[in-house]
Amino acid sequence: MPEKGIINTKQFVWMLFIIITTLAAMQIPSMLIMQAGRDAWLSVVSAWFLDVMLALVYAYMGIRFPGENFVQYSITILGKYLGRMVGILFPLFFLLVCSLMLQGLSQVVNTIFLPMTPFNVILVSSFLVSAFIGRKGLEVIARMTEVLGPLFFFSIVTVCCLVLPAVHMERLKPQLDEGIAPFLIGTPLMLTSFGVCIIMAMYIPLCNRPENGFLAKFSAVSMGALVVGLVTALSVGIFGIEDAQYMNSPGLQLAKMINFSNYLERVEMVWLLILVGSGIVASSSLLWAFGQGLAQIVGLKTYQPLIYPGALLSLVFCIGSFPSSLNQTNFFHYTFPIVAAFVETGLELFLFATALVLNKRGAA
Amino acid sequence: MRKLALILVCISLLTTGCWDYQEVDRLATVLALGIDRIPGSKNVLLTVQIGKPEGKGSSKQIGGQGGEKSYIIMNSEGKSLSEAILSIGKQSTRRVVLSHCKTAVLGRDLAEMGIGEILDDLKRARESRRTNWILTTDKTAKEIIEKDISLEQLPGRGLDHILQNFKKAGRVVPMNFNDFFARLNGESHVSFTPLAQLEDIDKQVTNQLEKVVGRSLDTEEKPKTLTIGKTAVFKNLRMVGVLNEDDTRAHKWLVDSPKGSSITLAYAPQAQTNGDKGDIMFEIEDGQTTITPHISEEGITMNIECTTKVLIHELGATGVNVLDPKVVAQLELQTAEAMKLQLEHTINTAQKELKSDCVGFAENLHNYYPLEWKQIKDNWDDVFPTVDYQIFCKVKILSSGTISNPTLRSEPE
Amino acid sequence: MSIAEAADPKGSRVWNPLIEVGVLEEDKHMTVLIVFAALAISLAEGIPLGKQGQWKELAVMSTLLGMTILLAAGNYLGLPSPLSLLERLLEPIGKAIFK
Numbered sequence: 001m002p003e004k005g006i007i008n009t010k011q012f013v014w015m016l017f018i019i020i021t022t023l024a025a026m027q028i029p030s031m032l033i034m035q036a037g038r039d040a041w042l043s044v045v046s047a048w049f050l051d052v053m054l055a056l057v058y059a060y061m062g063i064r065f066p067g068e069n070f071v072q073y074s075i076t077i078l079g080k081y082l083g084r085m086v087g088i089l090f091p092l093f094f095l096l097v098c099s100l101m102l103q104g105l106s107q108v109v110n111t112i113f114l115p116m117t118p119f120n121v122i123l124v125s126s127f128l129v130s131a132f133i134g135r136k137g138l139e140v141i142a143r144m145t146e147v148l149g150p151l152f153f154f155s156i157v158t159v160c161c162l163v164l165p166a167v168h169m170e171r172l173k174p175q176l177d178e179g180i181a182p183f184l185i186g187t188p189l190m191l192t193s194f195g196v197c198i199i200m201a202m203y204i205p206l207c208n209r210p211e212n213g214f215l216a217k218f219s220a221v222s223m224g225a226l227v228v229g230l231v232t233a234l235s236v237g238i239f240g241i242e243d244a245q246y247m248n249s250p251g252l253q254l255a256k257m258i259n260f261s262n263y264l265e266r267v268e269m270v271w272l273l274i275l276v277g278s279g280i281v282a283s284s285s286l287l288w289a290f291g292q293g294l295a296q297i298v299g300l301k302t303y304q305p306l307i308y309p310g311a312l313l314s315l316v317f318c319i320g321s322f323p324s325s326l327n328q329t330n331f332f333h334y335t336f337p338i339v340a341a342f343v344e345t346g347l348e349l350f351l352f353a354t355a356l357v358l359n360k361r362g363a364a
Numbered sequence: 365m366r367k368l369a370l371i372l373v374c375i376s377l378l379t380t381g382c383w384d385y386q387e388v389d390r391l392a393t394v395l396a397l398g399i400d401r402i403p404g405s406k407n408v409l410l411t412v413q414i415g416k417p418e419g420k421g422s423s424k425q426i427g428g429q430g431g432e433k434s435y436i437i438m439n440s441e442g443k444s445l446s447e448a449i450l451s452i453g454k455q456s457t458r459r460v461v462l463s464h465c466k467t468a469v470l471g472r473d474l475a476e477m478g479i480g481e482i483l484d485d486l487k488r489a490r491e492s493r494r495t496n497w498i499l500t501t502d503k504t505a506k507e508i509i510e511k512d513i514s515l516e517q518l519p520g521r522g523l524d525h526i527l528q529n530f531k532k533a534g535r536v537v538p539m540n541f542n543d544f545f546a547r548l549n550g551e552s553h554v555s556f557t558p559l560a561q562l563e564d565i566d567k568q569v570t571n572q573l574e575k576v577v578g579r580s581l582d583t584e585e586k587p588k589t590l591t592i593g594k595t596a597v598f599k600n601l602r603m604v605g606v607l608n609e610d611d612t613r614a615h616k617w618l619v620d621s622p623k624g625s626s627i628t629l630a631y632a633p634q635a636q637t638n639g640d641k642g643d644i645m646f647e648i649e650d651g652q653t654t655i656t657p658h659i660s661e662e663g664i665t666m667n668i669e670c671t672t673k674v675l676i677h678e679l680g681a682t683g684v685n686v687l688d689p690k691v692v693a694q695l696e697l698q699t700a701e702a703m704k705l706q707l708e709h710t711i712n713t714a715q716k717e718l719k720s721d722c723v724g725f726a727e728n729l730h731n732y733y734p735l736e737w738k739q740i741k742d743n744w745d746d747v748f749p750t751v752d753y754q755i756f757c758k759v760k761i762l763s764s765g766t767i768s769n770p771t772l773r774s775e776p777e
Numbered sequence: 778m779s780i781a782e783a784a785d786p787k788g789s790r791v792w793n794p795l796i797e798v799g800v801l802e803e804d805k806h807m808t809v810l811i812v813f814a815a816l817a818i819s820l821a822e823g824i825p826l827g828k829q830g831q832w833k834e835l836a837v838m839s840t841l842l843g844m845t846i847l848l849a850a851g852n853y854l855g856l857p858s859p860l861s862l863l864e865r866l867l868e869p870i871g872k873a874i875f876k
Binding site: 099188189294298304305308310315316317320321331333334337338339 | 808814815818823826833848849852857859861864870874
């Protein structure tokens with residue numbers, strides 16, 4: 001296997017958590033609110049449940065094919081050629097998510113914090129740092145998340161607690177105003193974002209206790225769902241659904257709302273810290289997963305030389321496909337869920353079913 | 365390779381801020397913003413108050429009187445709010461920064477013509493914060509922004525302080541951008557802001573005294589004073605009317621909470637009903653108002669329940685023995701009655717005069733009867749004035765301050 | 778930048794009505810930068826790989842960089858990127874499901 005590093009369960013949890021946090025810090029809450037209105041938090045809960053169900057499949061596959069990630073077991077299950085064709089979709093998907101994340105992150109930084117700085121400078125720097133970390137390997141990323149993850153979790157919860165005085169409960173009422181349809185449609189939207197955690201299948205073989213895969217995913221998604229749910233519910237409770245649904249980063253607006261006894265205010269830098277920190281680390285692990293997956297498909301000894309080219313490819317995707325934040329939001333809202341649902345659920349369930357039918361098992 | 369990457373990372377981390385560096389002494393910090401519009405013209409007239417950090421108005425010259433003021437006023441005009449803000453740049457040697465602007469004042473004409481166009485900029489702008497205050501004035505915003513506020517070097521900060529105080533205790537509900545937008549977006553599309561006025565309080569007092577004394581008083585003429593005591597009501601992005609001071613007070617009980625407010629009761633002990641009524645002022649220590657809608661075949665009824673805990677702040681009535689539980693009970697009942705009357709008056713004003721639901725009936729109806737609301741929703745404007753309501757007030761006197769009964773009473777003649 | 782753009786209606790924005798993708802002058806500079814970056818990466822990563830005789834790794838890396846340069850050239854010419862194609866294919870489905 002190209003990656004030599006080993007991670008422990010704790011690092012596993014925080015790595016997954018950081019990926020969800022990035023999405024929570026970006027547009028996901030407002031997209032959810034647009035879809036599900038006041039019931040958006042219910043979508044988060046149901047998506048959390050479905051994602052845990054999905055994680056069972058991933059964890060089972062991780063145990064059924066010990067020491068193999070989905071790129072490898074798709075080759076084991078489907079054979080050399082078809083398996084490779086299916087397997088390459090996973091790394092490409094990670095590259096796509098990386099593009100989306102860094103584009104979204106740079107847009108927020110550019111519009112809110114560094115308006116004079118050319119957008120491309122922020123974007124390129126983010127890619128450069130991500131690739132730099134990604135090339136260092138999984139252990140480096142894991143150790144970073146172990147430090148940053150708890151910090152971010154704590155900061156988000158603190159931010160949410162501090163904006164509580166601004167919440168008007170009546171803006172969250174009535175629940176289920178339009179029936180259950182809006183929140184049911186919101187569920188897949190949220191699920192596809194939680195679903196980026198299918199990267200767990202890349203980590204399971206490298207975890208010192210692969211059998212803890214499900215537990216790790218469960219804890220990470222629970223914490224992530226708490227964070228996304230809090231941000232979503234608070235945004236509705238504070239801004240009302242009409243304004244919240246069009247916000248580019250509701251979490252940031254929440255941080256801007258903090259005015260604690262008129263002395264603790266202007267703490268949105270905390271949100272910037274969370275956004276940039278988690279965004280960069282998450283993208284670096286996505287780049288790592290891309291490199292690792294591609295190296296395994298082609299059968300390379302090392303994945304490191306592929307990280308910088310991967311980052312560059314992702315950058316070209318960004319520049320070519322998302323000339324503005326509007327394009328990115330549009331893509332994120334309408335195209336990404338379809339792609340993600342196909343890769344995260346469709347492909348994996350297909351592999352799962354095929355493995356059962358053909359009765360394939362891992363070598364070990 | 366490693367060194368190269370390290371250098372690149374260092375450069376990208378350290379130098380990205382270069383484009384956005386801002387020297388503090390190259391900034392013009394806007395403290396308050398006044399927006400006006402002339403009827404018939406599309407242009408926005410903007411007045412900004414900019415703080416002068418090195419202003420000579422040091423602590424010796426409070427209020428900027430007698431010395432150089434510690435702020436300057438700039439005016440500009442533009443087709444939209446953001447264009448007007450940009451065109452301040454034509455006269456300012458420094459970059460105009462709005463992130464410390466805490467108050468926006470809307471002129472009366474602008475408010476009455478509609479504020480739809482300027483709201484978007486207030487929401488979208490990077491520097492705008494949703495915790496900023498919004499005020500309306502019955503004159504032009506320019507007058508309010510240019511007005512000195514006594515005790516404050518920077519009137520913009522002064523406005524902020526007044527509204528901050530209202531948050532703790534006061535008769536007016538202070539409005540920040542966020543709540544203003546959220547209410548406008550709400551079911552009834554009705555929102556409200558405090559109303560800033562310029563009043564010649566000094567002259568009023570002097571005139572009354574002069575009448576009594578029969579000569580002109582030997583006082584200096586003072587400029588008008590800025591007061592905030594009324595509420596401007598907006599409906600569908602237009603200002604539709606003003607609640608007077610008493611209605612504003614009861615309005616706060618309804619939409620916020622009675623806490624921090626006060627109520628005055630004209631009271632006379634039962635024994636001497638023909639005697640002069642004295643005023644008793646109660647400070648509302650704590651309180652809560654709940655509106656529960658009820659839909660029956662007869663129509664919509666709003667049950668308004670207002671419970672308050674009060675302190676006796678001033679006892680102006682004669683012959684009141686507050687140590688007698690019966691008297692206290694009676695005081696409580698009568699206070700509740702007075703509150704009820706005031707609340708009825710306010711709701712009546714909203715229903716009959718303003719015809720706009722600034723008391724939050726629509727939201728409550730939507731919350732309790734989501735299905736029925738969908739049918740009422742479209743003609744709510746016609747339904748609202750006919751909505752029936754019942755008010756239940758409950759008052760509990762908690763304490764009487766540092767003394768119980770008044771020690772000096774004017775003897776009944 | 779926005780004001781400058783508004784003041785210059787002809788602008789640097791080139792619209793190709795056939796493919797509906799606009800390319801800004803700035804992004805064209807980026808393309809040039811990307812090509813240089815690709816060359817730099819191929820040198821920095823490729824030389825050690827060549828020395829160690831890891832030809833397969835070198836080939837995969839060069840393919841990736843080649844794809845990058847091709848895509849960047851596509852951007853430069855205003856051709857739609859693969860993600861735009863994906864978007865055109867899947868967006869109608871997304872719009873049908875989501876609000």
